[in-house]
Amino acid sequence: MPTPIITVKNLVKKYGNFTAVNGISFEVNPGEIFGLLGPNGAGKSTTLEIIETLREKTSGEIWVNGFSIDIAPEAIKKIIGVQLQTAGFYPSLTLTELIELFVGLYQTAIDPFELLQKVNLTDKANAKFKELSGGQKQRFSIATTLINKPIIVFLDEPTTGLDPQARRNLWDLIMKIRDNGTTVIITTHYMDEAEVLCDRVAIIDSGEIIAIDTPNALIDALVASGFEKVKEVKKANLEDVFIHRTGKAWRED
Ligand code: ADP
Numbered sequence: 315m316p317t318p319i320i321t322v323k324n325l326v327k328k329y330g331n332f333t334a335v336n337g338i339s340f341e342v343n344p345g346e347i348f349g350l351l352g353p354n355g356a357g358k359s360t361t362l363e364i365i366e367t368l369r370e371k372t373s374g375e376i377w378v379n380g381f382s383i384d385i386a387p388e389a390i391k392k393i394i395g396v397q398l399q400t401a402g403f404y405p406s407l408t409l410t411e412l413i414e415l416f417v418g419l420y421q422t423a424i425d426p427f428e429l430l431q432k433v434n435l436t437d438k439a440n441a442k443f444k445e446l447s448g449g450q451k452q453r454f455s456i457a458t459t460l461i462n463k464p465i466i467v468f469l470d471e472p473t474t475g476l477d478p479q480a481r482r483n484l485w486d487l488i489m490k491i492r493d494n495g496t497t498v499i500i501t502t503h504y505m506d507e508a509e510v511l512c513d514r515v516a517i518i519d520s521g522e523i524i525a526i527d528t529p530n531a532l533i534d535a536l537v538a539s540g541f542e543k544v545k546e547v548k549k550a551n552l553e554d555v556f557i558h559r560t561g562k563a564w565r566e567d
Contacts, residue, residue: 318377319344319466319497320365325374327360327521334360336521337374344465347488347498349512351505357521358501362468365499366396379465395459395467395496405444409435409454412443413461420462433457433487449480456487466497473507478556485511506553509533 318341327335335357342348350358363369365376367387376383378390403412413426430436433453438446446454452472459467469488473481481504488511492498502508508515509529516526525532550558 316343316345318342319379320499321375321377322361322365323375325361325364325376326372327357327364327369328372334521335364335371338518338521338523340516340523340526342466342497342499343514344497345492345495346513347492347500347511349508349515350499350501350518351503351508351515352518356518358518359470361518362470362499362501366394366468367391368396392462393465395462395464397455397459397467397469397472403443403451403455406442408440408442409446410439412454413458416458416461422462424461424463429457429460432460432490434483447480449476449483452476452480452484453487456484456491460491460496464496466499467491469498469500471501471503473502473504478553479560481507482557 320342322341323339324337325335325339326333326337338357338361350361352358360369364371365378365383367383367390371383379393381389383390404415407415409430410426413424413429417424417426427436427439430439433456435450435453435457438450438454443451443454456467456469456472459469472488473484476484485507488498488500500511502511512529514526514528515532516523517532518524527535
């Protein structure tokens with residue numbers, strides 16, 4: 315087993331008397347796409363924001379690339395990329411201007427054109443953020459997580475609200491980021507997405523991890539327990555029809 319890049323031990327987060335995260339432990343391996351799945355209110359964002367050093371924990375221990383969150387939060391901040399809510403971007407600045415702004419904030423050096431190339435947005439370099447489509451906004455938001463050349467990126471529901479092509483384009487982008495050696499932690503409500511993208515997933519419910527493994531192993535375990543789908547599965551689904559008919563080209567996504 316590789317040395318984990320993130321280790322979470324007995325993490326607890328209480329909001330007053332309410333326990334949102336109830337003693338969870340898990341590890342993320344370097345270079346994997348790790349999915350945090352679970353219903354709304356399960357504690358996913360709380361867990362992510364604590365690891366991102368944006369929220370205080372109640373108790374527990376966390377190490378990110380060997381740095382303890384209690385001792386070296388600043389060192390952790392430098393090696394992670396966090397996706398901001400797209401509402402946080404100044405709508406009237408161009409993509410190039412926004413990147414230059416972030417580069418200044420992070421005190422790093424990166425060529426805006428090269429960064430936009432990574433997310434296939436060079437033709438929008440001089441467009442204002444507000445002029446982008448939903449998928450383009452998400453791609454740009456993922457690009458901004460890469461500005462400080464992080465070794466881990468955190469993506470919170472990056473494909474919510476996108477059309478099927480835009481979602482698939484984002485899957486390709488996220489896999490490309492992983493294939494370049496960056497560890498990715500993602501939350502999603504789309505199980506088809508988790509199945510395709512995630513090397514491993516943890517399912518969280520009511521602040522506790524109820525399952526953690528590769529998607530395949532979790533599915534196989536369910537089938538081995540005697541589970542059968544009520545409806546016979548066809549070789550394709552409606553989304554396959556949609557993609558087949560409308561194509562998968564990059565477009566106004
Ligand atoms: P998820 O991301 O899985 O939807 P969250 O981590 O956002 O879940 O929230 C977990 C639980 O903690 C929810 O019941 C939510 O209402 C509660 N919660 C989140 N943030 C706060 C807060 N700042 N104060 C009080 N309760 C909160």
